[in-house]
Amino acid sequence: ADTGSASYARLSRVILQYYLEEFPDLLGSGDKEMIAGLIARHGAVNLRLYQITPFAEWKEDGVLKSISVFHPDDDGRDSFLSNARTLMASGYRLSLSEEFTLDSVTDQQRRQAQAQIRNTANLAGLFTSMRRIPFAVSFVRTVNGVTINHAAFVYSGQQNQEQLMARFILGGAEMFAQRGHSYWRSEQITDPLDKLLKAGRLTDAHLQAKQRFLSLGSCGGVKAYTHLNQMFRGHVDILATIGTGLANINDPYNKNFFEVIAGKPSSISWKGLAGELAFIFRSGQGRDYLQPGSLTAIMHKILDEEKAARTEQRPAPGEQSG
Numbered sequence: 581a582d583t584g585s586a587s588y589a590r591l592s593r594v595i596l597q598y599y600l601e602e603f604p605d606l607l608g609s610g611d612k613e614m615i616a617g618l619i620a621r622h623g624a625v626n627l628r629l630y631q632i633t634p635f636a637e638w639k640e641d642g643v644l645k646s647i648s649v650f651h652p653d654d655d656g657r658d659s660f661l662s663n664a665r666t667l668m669a670s671g672y673r674l675s676l677s678e679e680f681t682l683d684s685v686t687d688q689q690r691r692q693a694q695a696q697i698r699n700t701a702n703l704a705g706l707f708t709s710m711r712r713i714p715f716a717v718s719f720v721r722t723v724n725g726v727t728i729n730h731a732a733f734v735y736s737g738q739q740n741q742e743q744l745m746a747r748f749i750l751g752g753a754e755m756f757a758q759r760g761h762s763y764w765r766s767e768q769i770t771d772p773l774d775k776l777l778k779a780g781r782l783t784d785a786h787l788q789a790k791q792r793f794l795s796l797g798s799c800g801g802v803k804a805y806t807h808l809n810q811m812f813r814g815h816v817d818i819l820a821t822i823g824t825g826l827a828n829i830n831d832p833y834n835k836n837f838f839e840v841i842a843g844k845p846s847s848i849s850w851k852g853l854a855g856e857l858a859f860i861f862r863s864g865q866g867r868d869y870l871q872p873g874s875l876t877a878i879m880h881k882i883l884d885e886e887k888a889a890r891t892e893q894r895p896a897p898g899e900q901s902g
Contacts (some may be wrong), residue, residue, distance in 0.1 A: 634791035636846035646755035666831040672719035680716035710734040726842035757795040814884040817872035
């Protein structure tokens with residue numbers, strides 16, 4: 581931290597300062613003195629700047645929107661059913677999602693879908709219908725004057741997924757939740773986003789227009805953390821796990837995430853939000869989950885800042901550096 585390259589030294593100091601501020605009980609008295617001396621020599625990093633949330637912007641229109649994508653396999657069905665039951669048990673109303681139902685759905689198919697939606701006792705049958713027809717459903721509830729809309733969609737091919745991803749980005753929804761096994765992550769997120777960008781249907785400006793949230797419900801989500809952060813041009817906060825993704829963590833987290841945002845002042849920090857949602861992880865099963873505002877998230881944001889600074893300093897094509 582004293583002698584390394586500028587970038588490496590700064591990250592090292594951030595790690596040490598983070599442990600001094602957040603986990604002082606893990607440090608001995610000598611360690612605390614050494615870190616305090618280091619901060620005195622180089623100055624402290626304002627870690628609170630990396631705890632700022634976009635919730636004020638999210639609530640401006642009075643609506644919080646998410647889209648969860650489930651794969652058409654047994655695991656996806658089980659995840660869909662547990663998610664639906666969790667939401668409906670909390671008073672969410674089930675309806676057809678106009679925003680995420682694709683244009684290829686005919687009027688007759690819409691009527692069939694709406695009839696299936698009304699039969700809430702047969703959620704397994706609803707999932708089967710969603711596998712055949714690319715319609716989406718919404719679970720809607722109002723909390724503290726804010727309408728919460730959790731949409732759900734079943735993966736039905738790359739072309740449909742590209743349309744869904746474009747609607748997510750261009751429609752202004754706040755959260756994308758990838759549910760199911762980790763090996764479906766590329767089909768659900770990275771491949772369609774990459775194709776949309778290469779085709780010019782999405783641009784950097786679209787991705788940078790809003791700070792979004794990704795809930796990676798699949799195993800080993802941290803492996804994709806850096807790549808997804810880059811794909812969203814740094815304008816994303818991520819919930820991920822270094823271990824096994826669990827429905828009994830993902831379902832209540834995604835539900836309560838929006839409910840806390842709706843019910844609390846917009847100034848709440850990521851740390852404050854984590855405190856509100858700590859009850860979900862008390863069983864110990866969620867110890868492998870990394871939430872926004874964690875050390876991993878802070879370091880990614882710092883690296884993004886440094887990368888942007890280096891890009892701005894780079895000479896334009898045809899120019900010579902000093």
